[in-house]
Amino acid sequence: MSEDRRLDRLSSMLRRRGIVLPAFEIYGGVSGLIDYGPVGASIRRRVVEIWIDHWLSQGDIVEIDSPTITPEEVLVASGHVGEFNDLMTECKSCNSAFRADHIVGDDSETMDKKEIDKILANGVICPSCSKSEWTPSSPMNLMFSTRLGAMSSGRTAYMRPETAQGMFMLFPSLYRHFRQKLPFGAIQTGKGYRNEISPRQGMVRLREFNMAELEYFIDPQNPPMYSGGSEVVTLIPDPQSEYSGEKKISFAEALDKNIIRHPTVAWFLSRTWDFLIKVGINSDKIRFRQHANNEMAHYASDCWDCEIYGEYGWIECVGIANRTCHDLESHEKSSKTSTLRAWRNFEEPKVEEKEKLFPNGSVIGPMLRADAREVASIIEEMEKLPEKIPFDLKLSDGRTITITADMVERRLETITVNGEWFTPHVIEPAFGIDRIIWHILDHAYEESQKEGEPYTYLRLAKGVSNVDCIVLPLFDKDGMGDLAKNYAQQINSIPNIRSEIDFSKSIGRRYARADEIGIPWAITVDHTSIEDGSVTIRRRDDQVQIRAEIGDLIGHLRNKTMDSLF
């Protein structure tokens, strides 16, 4: 089978079998929007469920769910509004696009559109073709905006460009849930939205996409170290570092050599690898690429992309970043709260002895009346004690009051400080679910031959296929059809195990249809089944068939031990 048109054949199959299709096709379709069809939607859900289970099983991670509509302030604080509103201009001569503020030589990002257009018109030279014919600058807003509330009183909001902000919003609740102890994490899966200028490559660059993100909050002074990560993987370290060039190395060793700069990041790289293998990504087609300093977001300190190889080349499918305290800090600042922090106990409490003045209320009160409150608070907050008493004290309105010895008491105070507040750091693994599903399909799609005819398999990992097994009556007569329905129903009553039934056409064709969409097990009901309740079980991957009692089959399906029958 020729390789050159494989992408076309795979895409055709995905449409034909209802896995992934262009959305709104009867109205001409919309670029960057896709449907998961009757088969694909189940595959997508199962991949997401495996992802959720993968993280929840760790024990210190919980799931949350927050709105996709996000008020503007949140995304101003996160930096998305600024980043997504860059003015762009294009050279009419060579069609190169540039950030308008950069091309006019202003890095302050304070110029407005009028100023920039004026400078552009005054002969700024295009760096790529040396001419000077610019289009008027226009904002490149990659977020979908909307309004909350009707008419002009509404509040500007955006469809979220990432799910991460939801976890930051819920930090106070998470902190309480975890009994004020770090580390802990929160995951969220759901839709994200970016109004891409030019969506391309099928399901790789979408305008509405499925994301799955984890925010893992840690104490930067005490970063969690986990063991593991011994499998040898492909790493491409920062090309500007001393480790440039592709490396075959384990995560553990890479951490040891400081190629991976943070122990928790190393752990999540390893857990990401585990997940990808679990859902059926080919291990030879995974690599981890470290961002160079100039590629990283300004706040991140160690950033890795997990790239997967497929029909479109190496595609970034997971980003793992140490976002440090950036997000929590900037939300704390913008929202004027002080709830986005964690408490850290000192190993030893710090004990400080300090001389302090205490106001003597029974003297000050009757004497100063209305001024007593202010005077008392000034005295209590004095960092530096006056050298002698009496002394003069200045009030906020400029008057001066003389404080005499009977008005205050000088005492030695012992202050014990048990710990301090700090802003946790956050390690963020962010998964592009659609891109991962694309590569699952790409890697599973196998074009082979059967008796000289082209034959295709989708060798999906167990648990990823839309159903777990298909029940096939050899013929729809002599009660085989009814028996098959009965068995399919019994199988469907097992939690999280699904079966389908197919009566149409010859048995060989039905096996082929099941193979094409990756159903791992085919259960055939034949004449013997009617006599003794046994069925044949065919394994997709090698077409080996065995016979088993329906009761045994159900037990093995429930325990996910089907392979032990063979």
Added chain:
RNA sequence: GCGCCUGUAGUGAAGGGGUUAUCACAAGAGGUUUCCAACCUCUUGUCCCGGGUUCGAAUCCCGGCGGGCGCACCA
């Protein structure tokens, strides 16, 4: 967004200013068949959308939308 290519049943293709648009596979109904895309009969279903040229447009032209590739963009 720009440039080049492109759009015909579910899928892949053929054709094309003039009767009812063709083929294969797939799908549905029935028959046959004791386990791997078999066979027979019947059936369903297509010219991306809009405008123009024309007596007549699915065909030619223009625009839009969608797709592919390249350039640019990708927090």
